Amino acid sequence: MLFFKPAEGTTAVARVAVDVVIKSEILDPQGKAILAALSRTGHPGISSVRQGKHFDLEVDDTVTDEDLEEIAGHLLANSVIEDWTVTRLDTR
């Protein structure tokens, strides 16, 4: 797996997903362009598209939920314009 190097003395590696979306009051031209393309190509049933970012992280068990919140809120997302959610996925 890319860059996979288990940190010293730790075993379990958990997968974490962070989703970042632009705040709804801020224009999302990409979402808008996709919505336009969708109606052009005959998909009337879609009423809204918003584009954001998705991050897959691999973290060891030294990484706490607080760490994740701080990483998501301070690096992965810009709280001025974006909202985010952190989801821990099943450990493998």
Add this chain to the structure above:
Amino acid sequence: MLFFKPAEGTTAVARVAVDVVIKSEILDPQGKAILAALSRTGHPGISSVRQGKHFDLEVDDTVTDEDLEEIAGHLLANSVIEDWTVTRLDTR
């Protein structure tokens, strides 16, 4: 929700999330740069970061799973270098 316009003659509007990630074999320069930044700023516990796209769609009940697959695979993702997953979220 911005741009929310219910399609004619339909009621339920479901929310769908599409996550698009670069195929694991293919270089993800952004993930690479973010991982480096994380280790510089003292987050050794993170062993891998992959950055993808996250899409929030609002779809009415005329939109089938096949439609969503086709939209994700042909419009939202570049199937040459990306994989994608479609998740229907609880109807509001």
Add this chain to the structure above:
Amino acid sequence: MSADLSTAAIVLDTVENAAATPDQQQPYRELGLKDDEYLRIKEILGRRPTEAELAMYSVMWSEHCSYKSSKVHLAYFGETTTDEMRSRMLAGIGENAGVVDIGDGWAVTFKVESHNHPSYVEPYQGAATGVGGIVRDILAMGARPVAVMDQLRFGPADAPDSQRVVPGIVSGVGGYGNSLGLPNIGGEVVFDSSYAGNPLVNAGCIGVLRADDMYTAHASGTGNKVILYGSRTGLDGIGGVSVLASDTFSGDGSAGAGSNARRKLPSVQVGDPFAEKVLIECTLEVFAKDLVVGIQDLGGAGLSCATSELASAGDGGMHIVLDAVPLRAEHMSPAEILSSESQERMCAVVTPDKVEGFLEVCAKWEVQADVIGEVTDTGRLIITHHGEVVVDVPPRTVAHEGPVYRRPIERPAGQDALQANTSASLPRPSQDELGDLVLRMVASPNLCSRAWITDQYDRYVRGNTVLSQPADAGIVRVSEDSFLGLAMSTDCNGRYTMLDPYTGAQLALAEAYRNVITTGATPTAVTDCLNFGSPEDPAVMWQLSQAIHGIADGCAILGIPVTGGNVSLYNQTGATAILPTPVIGVLGVIDDVRRRIIPGIGHDDGETLILLGETYDELDGSEWANLVHGHLGGLPPRVDLEAERLLGEILLAGSRDGMVSAAHDLSEGGLAQAAVEMCLTGETGARLVLPPGIDPFVALFSETSARVLVAVPRTEELRFTEMCTMRRQPWVKVGVVDADDPEGQFLDVQGIRRIPLAELRKAWQGTLPAIFGPSVVGSSEL
């Protein structure tokens, strides 16, 4: 290890193993090798090649790396280059890129390379990595890259697939070049149906260096270390060799499992311009600190190419340890590591005492760097993996002694018919249709403004760009504390080349030359990027050899050498080849960039418009025949390189003595196009008086070569025209600049139509945005 057949299938395919299993089937055909080529490899090695060796030979003996079909023809460039022409050449054909001495202790290296097929598969990444590749070529000469250019050819602008290909390729060129901090100073865009299934993406780069700081790709000095630095090595672009893994490994077994689990990937690479920018600065610092002996970029064929070329250009021996190569994926087989086309990597040869210093510079730039081997005197390239020898070959046989073919050549049966089908039979517009035709022509995809494309490219970064779009040639000064400048233009009209490849190629050379002299610079050296169809088609080989002879003979007349180039074959859709497209790049030098000639009129108040050169009725293969009649036939305009040379002297003198305030050469679209562009670029109106005794339609739209439209300050008019007459330069006064028409700005084509510049601007600039969407959106409500 045991060479027992039953286990051989699941263990590393070592040299020992290969020797012990002579009859093992190998998928050499899938790897593109012909039977006799495979036999020759066995001959060279005295055994069957290992998987890794097979991967190396197959990619290095491919058309792309070995030039096996074009080599015999390219030799003609060498034969026709005189010592006189060579005098300023520091490096020529055979090096990563040609290098010419331009005086003041400065040298320039420049090259154009193709990345056609990958850009069709994945337009953005294909184009982006095309730019990345040519920039590393220039860097490998020891030069600082200072500018990029791009030559793009697409199917019809309104073809559905163009919506995918055009924006993707343009944003790929921009996305990569902009992030590298290299100004884009020019290029071409052509739309023609022959490129619909096979767009051409050629990318050019110019680099500058101190004349005595040149580096070359060679590994000499036994005991010197080989350092691989830059990005990690992954599965990028190994689509080709994945057949090995699946065909040879039985499925279980460590390496096998990894390889087999792998999905077949298309040969796409993803570019990381940030990594390349850092690689550039890091490499320039190791040059400055004199830490390298030889250096090679990793492009197509990755480590296979870099190691074999370094070794065979040096003392001939090298030992590489694949385990030392930093990987991005698990379980990569030796063949995969050697063939990976992961981008943003370089290979350096460093004396042992300087390794530490080298690694320090890399660390400063956070660039991964690892010693992966060393130079030996064994005369063999030996590569080990997990302590086993997987490659043991004479490097020259991989890098320089690949197969050479004299392919059958035959002038196509239809060529005579094509040339006989002239434009004479095509209905021509009446006098009162000419005004509309001017507007229709400037709005056509091949003649309209390129701003939709060039506005997506940074032309300012580094602060040395003195001339860029719209201009006949781009100009950058060599450094911020010098007025010495470089001019470059690239051109090719594939329609002309189709009608007559020899003349067409010379016309491409003539236009690039003319574009350079039109800016006041002196043409100094030539590069080419020869895009053609399949070499297995004798007609294509005829086009190729004709074009090469045309270019070489033309360069001999002009007295400037071809310093390098690139050949891209198999550009076709099914059985139909693209228009033969030998893109020619001419590099010029200008001793003082402050005297550059600009393309826009209106700088001096009171300018006279003078047309330099004779105009003939030459409309075969013209843009008019293409746009209005969809016709291609007859003979291209005649080429007169002596006339181009004389034009050069006139413009040089004119610019030196301040007799010329603006100039634009005539090419596709003729006088009408040039006049419109000079007005719109200068945002100034003009009155155009068509020369007497010549049909107005021909005067406006003929594409006769060796012509330039110049604006001369009225005070200089007499001096300038006397100089022309004295030097036997044909000239005719065709109008005046008219900045202060009370009713506004017009191009007044006298006796035909007085067209408001606003109307011309809408026509000229509106076309590409209308097809591909606006490039600039100002309101937050789309």
Add this chain to the structure above:
Amino acid sequence: MTARVGVITFPGTLDDVDAARAVRYSGVEAVPLWHADADLHGVDAVVVPGGFSYGDYLRAGAIAAQAPVMRAVIDAAKSGMPVLGICNGFQVLCEAGLLPGALVRNAGLKFVCRDQWLRAENTTSAWTSRYESGAEILIPLKNAEGRYVAPEAVLDELEGEGRVLFRYIGSATADTTLAPANPNGAQRDIAGICSADGRIAGLMPHPEHAIDPLTGPTDDGLGFFFSVVDFLEGVKVS
């Protein structure tokens, strides 16, 4: 002694050479500052130049804002040192919290390189005092993420306190249907803003590329660099 103006280089910074040249054109010393070095080497002002620091990956300026040198810049700025962020530098200053709002993808979704007309709105800041109020200048603009956005309240505050430095305006000859005045959909046509004390400034267009008509459209950009020199010399005597 003459003023010393620092110019930061992050990995991926591109217009640092241009910013340093512009500083020298204004007659003072340009001091290179390295991203990994938390020391500002005693400079009197800092320019955070344009480019693609860290490839603009994640978000333009986001990764650079975390660099050691930025911690030093933030401290210095808080104690009144003039700081100018140009293009990527503006993005870095917003990401670092030194200026409000954010710069997001151009509304046209494309990189835009063009000569841009601007109107001077605030001519009292440390970086704009050389301009006449209402002056119209022409300087290059080149970016893909230049659309300034901020909550309405913040925009109102910026306007109320006169902290909008420059606004995008159209050119006389351009066809506005093809070339709108606002190049990226920035809210209220904002091209640049400054801090309440007028010392921290950021803008998307590139004044350092308009210091010599030989290599730029004009020399209209020099005003920024002369302004800060005036400011520093004023500060020194007082």
